[in-house]
Amino acid sequence: MASIPNDSELSYRPCVGVMLVNMDGKVFVGQRIDSQVEAWQMPQGGIDDxxxxxxxxxxELGEETGVGEAHVEFIAKAREEHFYDLPTELIGKLWGGKYRGQRQYWFLARFLGSDEDINIQTSHPEFKEWKWIDPETLPDLIVPFKRKLYRDILQEFRALI
Known part of the structure; x- marks a missing residue:
């Protein structure tokens, strides 16, 4: 029987995240398709080798929202990587059990298109629903283990939104 590594022996999965804001200063969030609880998040995902x-x-933005480069203007990149740990009950169940959480590079991007340019029914959908929200409400919609990270991202990008 293979032993499950101690979570301190596991590394962080390298990822990116995008805080996509529209012209009204609202933030895009999608409701995860694979969650049993109401879990909303900004577009994010792994970095390929x-x-x-x-x-x-x-x-990742294209894969999750259908939004292409023509409809996006990158405004800023977070000064540092941001990290989060998975709850103990999820370690070993996600990402082949290789990671204890994620280390993420975050970007702030302005959405230049219209709502019709957003299509979450991509080839590998991750969201079942989406909406624009006030930035201040963002941490309240996020799963608890990502809240500090989302608060930190919001604090860093708030003046640029």
Whole structure:
């Protein structure tokens, strides 16, 4: 029987995240399709081996929202990577059990299109619903283990929204 590694022995999955804001200063959130609880989040996902972080952010945004480069203006990149740990009950169940959480490079991007340019019915949908929300309400909609990270991102980008 294989032993499950202690979570302190596991590394963090390299990822990107995008705080997509519209012209009214509202933030895009999607409701995860694979969650039993009401779990909303901003677009985010893994970085492929050798992939540039900005390119990964654009790819993830397209894969999750259908929004392409023509409808996005990158405004800022977070000064540092942000980390979160999975709750103990999820360690070993996600990402093949290889990671204890994620280390994320975050970008702030302005959405230049219209709502009709958003299509969450992508080839591998991750969201079942989406909406624009006031930035201040963002941490309240997020699963508890990501709240500090979302508060930190919001604090860093707030003046630029």
């Amino acid at each position: 050798g992939e540039d972080v900005r390119a990964a952010a654009l790819r």
